[in-house]
Amino acid sequence: xxxxxxREPKIKLTNLTPGYLGDIGPEEFLEGMEFTDLDLAEVxxxxxxxxxxxxxxxxxxxAEDPVDLTGARFSGxxxxxxxxxxxxxxxxxxxxxxxSGTRIGAGVFHDSVWExxxxxxxxxxxxxxxxxxxxxxxxxDCVIDEIDLDRAKVNRVSFPGSTVGVLQCEQATLxxxxxxxxxPHKISGVHSLRGAxxxxxxxxxxxxLFAHELGxxxx
Numbered sequence: 743x744x745x746x747x748x749r750e751p752k753i754k755l756t757n758l759t760p761g762y763l764g765d766i767g768p769e770e771f772l773e774g775m776e777f778t779d780l781d782l783a784e785v786x787x788x789x790x791x792x793x794x795x796x797x798x799x800x801x802x803x804x805a806e807d808p809v810d811l812t813g814a815r816f817s818g819x820x821x822x823x824x825x826x827x828x829x830x831x832x833x834x835x836x837x838x839x840x841x842s843g844t845r846i847g848a849g850v851f852h853d854s855v856w857e858x859x860x861x862x863x864x865x866x867x868x869x870x871x872x873x874x875x876x877x878x879x880x881x882x883d884c885v886i887d888e889i890d891l892d893r894a895k896v897n898r899v900s901f902p903g904s905t906v907g908v909l910q911c912e913q914a915t916l917x918x919x920x921x922x923x924x925x926p927h928k929i930s931g932v933h934s935l936r937g938a939x940x941x942x943x944x945x946x947x948x949x950x951l952f953a954h955e956l957g958x959x960x961x
Contacts, residue, residue, distance in 0.1 A: 745939040746918040748878040748898045751838040751858040753818050755796055766790060782809045789813035802826035805847070892931070911935065926951075 761775035766785045773793040781801040788810055796819065803809035805827040812830070817837040827847040835855040842862035852872040860880045869889045876896045881904045888908035900920035909921075910930040916937035922944065929935075929951045940948065 745920050746898050747920070748860075748880045748900055749858055750878075750880075751818075751840055751860055753794075753820060753838060753840060755794060755818075755820065758796055761795070781807075782811070783807040787811050787814055789815075791815045792817070792819050794818040796820050796822075797824065798822040800824040802829045802846075 758774055758776040761777040763785050766787050768786045769789045771791045776796045779799045803826040812832055814831055814834045816839045819839050821841045823843045825845045829846050830850045833853045836859040837857045839859045844864045846866045849869045852870050854874045856876045856879050858878040861884050862882050864884045866886045871891050871894050873893045876899050879899045881901045883903040886906045889906055890910045891914045892910055892912040895915045896919050897917040901924055906924050906926050908928045909926045911934045912931035914934045919938040921938050922941045932952050
């Protein structure tokens with residue numbers, strides 16, 4: 743059986759209008775706007791919608807000045823060369839969205855919905871996707887220290903050219919999740935890996951991790 747690859751996001755950004763901090767507010771609907779060099783800590787963006795927008799060099803949350811993006815929605819948009827010590831966006835969504843060249847310390851995205859979303863060349867220390875629903879998501883050429891997929895529903899997700907240090911997937915539901923090429927040093931929730939694809943080399947490399955997780959002694 744062939745593992746299905748994620749379907750690519752479709753983004754068409756034309757004739758964008760310059761956007762400013764004053765345009766952003768709670769539950770605001772923002773369409774066809776271009777935001778550059780902004781610090782979202784200066785505004786309330788909870789439950790805001792960004793439709794067909796471009797965001798570059800944006801601060802999504804500093805350690806000393808956190809940003810609350812709870813319930814925010816990004817659709818048909820791209821985010822480039824941005825940063826966040828902590829990106830707090832639980833119960834939000836990325837739909838047909840591309841995030842590239844962005845550094846995230848902790849990504850708090852639990853209970854979110856991601857569909858047809860691509861992360862390119864991003865550096866992420868901790869990615870909290872507990873209880874999230876991911877469909878057609880690709881992490882390409884990314885470095886992720888830890889990804890937490892506990893209780894998540896994950897379908898058609900891949901990690902080409904990426905590295906993951908710790909993979910957590912307790913009680914997750916996986917389908918067409920392509921883990922080939924990854925070499926995590928810790929896997930939690932081996933029993934939930936049904937629906938994932940690995941290669942023969944990984945099977946040998948993961949043997950000790952699987953045995954430890956399942957309480958099997960190898961002597």
